[in-house]
Every structure is written in structure tokens, then in C-alpha cells.
Amino acid sequence: MDGSGAESTPAATDGSRGGERRRRTFGMEEELLLVSPETGEPVPLAAGLLEGYKRPAGPGGGPVLTAEFQQEMIEVVTPPHATMATLEADIILGRAMADAEARRVGVRAAALGTSPLPTDPHPVQLRRFIAMTEEYGLTAREQLTCGCHIHVAVDSDDEGVAVLDRIRTWLPVLSTLSANSPFWHGQDSGYASYRAQVWSRWPSAGPLDILGSPEAYHQLVHDMVSTGVLLDEGMVYFDARLSRHYPTVEIRIADVCLRPRNAVLLAGIARGLVETAAREWRAGVPPVAVPTELVRLATWKASRWGLRGELLDPLTLQPAPALAVVNVLLDHIREALEDMGDLGRVEELVDDVLAVGTGASRQLEVLHRAGELEAVVADAADCTVWVPAE
Numbered sequence: 001m002d003g004s005g006a007e008s009t010p011a012a013t014d015g016s017r018g019g020e021r022r023r024r025t026f027g028m029e030e031e032l033l034l035v036s037p038e039t040g041e042p043v044p045l046a047a048g049l050l051e052g053y054k055r056p057a058g059p060g061g062g063p064v065l066t067a068e069f070q071q072e073m074i075e076v077v078t079p080p081h082a083t084m085a086t087l088e089a090d091i092i093l094g095r096a097m098a099d100a101e102a103r104r105v106g107v108r109a110a111a112l113g114t115s116p117l118p119t120d121p122h123p124v125q126l127r128r129f130i131a132m133t134e135e136y137g138l139t140a141r142e143q144l145t146c147g148c149h150i151h152v153a154v155d156s157d158d159e160g161v162a163v164l165d166r167i168r169t170w171l172p173v174l175s176t177l178s179a180n181s182p183f184w185h186g187q188d189s190g191y192a193s194y195r196a197q198v199w200s201r202w203p204s205a206g207p208l209d210i211l212g213s214p215e216a217y218h219q220l221v222h223d224m225v226s227t228g229v230l231l232d233e234g235m236v237y238f239d240a241r242l243s244r245h246y247p248t249v250e251i252r253i254a255d256v257c258l259r260p261r262n263a264v265l266l267a268g269i270a271r272g273l274v275e276t277a278a279r280e281w282r283a284g285v286p287p288v289a290v291p292t293e294l295v296r297l298a299t300w301k302a303s304r305w306g307l308r309g310e311l312l313d314p315l316t317l318q319p320a321p322a323l324a325v326v327n328v329l330l331d332h333i334r335e336a337l338e339d340m341g342d343l344g345r346v347e348e349l350v351d352d353v354l355a356v357g358t359g360a361s362r363q364l365e366v367l368h369r370a371g372e373l374e375a376v377v378a379d380a381a382d383c384t385v386w387v388p389a390e
Helices: 046-051 084-104 127-136 157-167 171-178 194-199 214-226 260-282 292-305 322-340 343-356 359-370 373-384
Strands: 026-035 064-067 073-077 108-110 147-153 240-242 248-255 310-312 319-321
Touching: 026 084, 026 260, 026 373, 046 064, 046 073, 046 084, 064 084, 073 084, 084 108, 084 260, 084 343, 084 373, 108 373, 147 260, 157 214, 157 240, 157 248, 157 260, 171 248, 171 260, 171 292, 171 310, 171 322, 194 248, 194 292, 248 260, 260 322, 260 343, 292 310, 310 322, 319 322, 322 343, 359 373
Parallel strands: none
Antiparallel strands: 026 073, 026 108, 026 147, 064 073, 147 248, 240 248, 310 319
């Protein structure tokens, strides 16, 4: 969501310009469910949790917790980081902090894209959220979904829009790698990421056309808001957009990841995509002119199958095995990853998710083994803060 009063993750490029190893800073926002440890059901306790929460003092003082659209969820926001290692430390810390605060009020924090169990969520009682619930009906009332938003620094709106034009065909692969929402209202949806289907109900959600300039981007946003269909600019829910508050591209397509390691992988890939796109723009390489309708089909395919089936190859938009598509993505960003010192870690984390599976596959395996959705939620709460011994 957007506009809850939470601070988006600021980011800026670091000071080492001109060198091959210059790193763009990046940060992350992760939405987490608050769930009952007894029943597994989402519990509307965000207000009570945040009331007793003491925010870290000073700028850049580590991850912070904020409210979100529904009272059954909270958001963990990291400050910007220059390295994957320091971002990973804050992702782990932020999740541990969220779960500790949740336990304080008798619940758990769980990184689940959707609730496995049926639920009737309760919007936070802010004027904007009340207006959204009245305006959008069931779409808003059922909108208890948890995503992951990655902010990557850009030098200007010119660079930012150039990046948006060039990463659009690659974003469905991030949906694939993050897929963590197979259940909806107590049923197996048949999708690896059913959150993507629920999120697509919003009138502004989905992939962007190629726009070519900041002027075209800002005109599109202005025209969308001026229709009155959207309440405000915060409801421009593109898969990736320019941040309204900071000099970043905000990539919004992913489910919240079940395990911290998966979240770190997404962040590393996202920064590699942004850096690769910016280099292409500076070199005069035009964006690939793929119709938005085909990008939307690729997103649907990623949502349906995750890593379990065929995806659409971002270069050819033809069906290909998921493993092959992930390798195409890695080849595309390999040079940028190597220059930033991230290649080894990203490859390690890719191997891990290919071996262990996504959050969606884990949830389905636990259901098959335990036979009840309550066990799926309990396992997810443990996975949310689980860090393997190195």
C-alpha cells in the first residue's frame, strides 16, 4: 500500500562516482501479517503493537516498524544500504524486531503474501483508508496482502524513467522468485502468488508502457489522478514506479518473501536490474519494445506457476522452463553484479531458492505433511525469523 503515514525507504547513490565498483544504495519495505499462535488467523492488533513500540532514535538508526492499510499487518522499513551484507543484517533485525513486538501483544509476525486461513480484515481508521474502503468496496475490504517493495537509488528522474522503461519485461521473474501466497480464504488457489491476482484488482496496478521521459511519466500520473478514479497519487500502483519522496525507483511486484534470504536475493537482483538498465540508457541502448499486454501475460504466468512450471522468457516472450528464465535474468545483470561485488552472493542465493523452493512451495509442503493450515501459519512465523548457521 501507500500513504499510511509510514516512511518510504530513502536511498541515494554513494559518493564514489566514476569507479566500476560504485554502488547504488538500496532499501526494503516488507509487509508482515500479525497472526494468532493458536489458530493461525490474522489478528487486528497493529495499533496495540505500535503503541508500545519505541522507534530507534536518529536517522539511519536501523529498521523501523510502521502501520499499513489493515490492522492485521505491519511494515518493516530499512534505511538505505550500500552493500547486500548490511541490508541483509537489517532485514534479519527488522523481522526479529517485528516478531518480538508481536509476541509482546500475544501474536506472531509472519511473512505471508496472503493469509492461508479465511479472514475478515479491519482497515486502519485513518480518513484516507476509510475513504478507500468506501470507494473500492470488496477490492479494499479483502485487501489483506503482504508485498515487498525495493527502493534502488537513481541520479535523476531522467535516469529513473529510463530504468522503468528497461526493467519492465524482467519484473515478472521477481514475482516468480518471491512467490509466497498459494492460499486464499482457506483454499489452495492453484497459484504460486495469488496475491498478484488480488492486487491486480486495483485500477492502477500492473506494468507500465514505455514512456521515454520524466515528462511523459509525470503527465501519465497526473492524468490518472485527474480522472477521479484514484483518490490520490499514492494509489498509482505500478509494478515499478518513481518514489514520490526519495530519488529512487521503487519495485513493487514481489510478494513478501517467506525467508530473509529470499528477500536479500530479491534486493540484490533488483539493484542489478536498475544498474544494468541505467548503463544501457547511458550507452544509448533503447528499451525493448514489448507490448504491455505481453508483459501482463508474463506476470500472470509467473503468478500462476512460480518456479514450478514454464514462464515467459523476458527476451523472447515465449514459454521456457523457469530455471532457464532465471538463468537468462542472471546473464542479463551479471556484469553489474560483478562490478558491485554482488555476483557470488546472488548466485549462492539463487542456488538456494532453486534447491529449497519458494515460500509458496514451502507452504504447500507443510500443508501436505501436517494436513492443516494452522501448521502452515506456525511454520511461516518460524521461517520469517529463521537464519541458517553459516
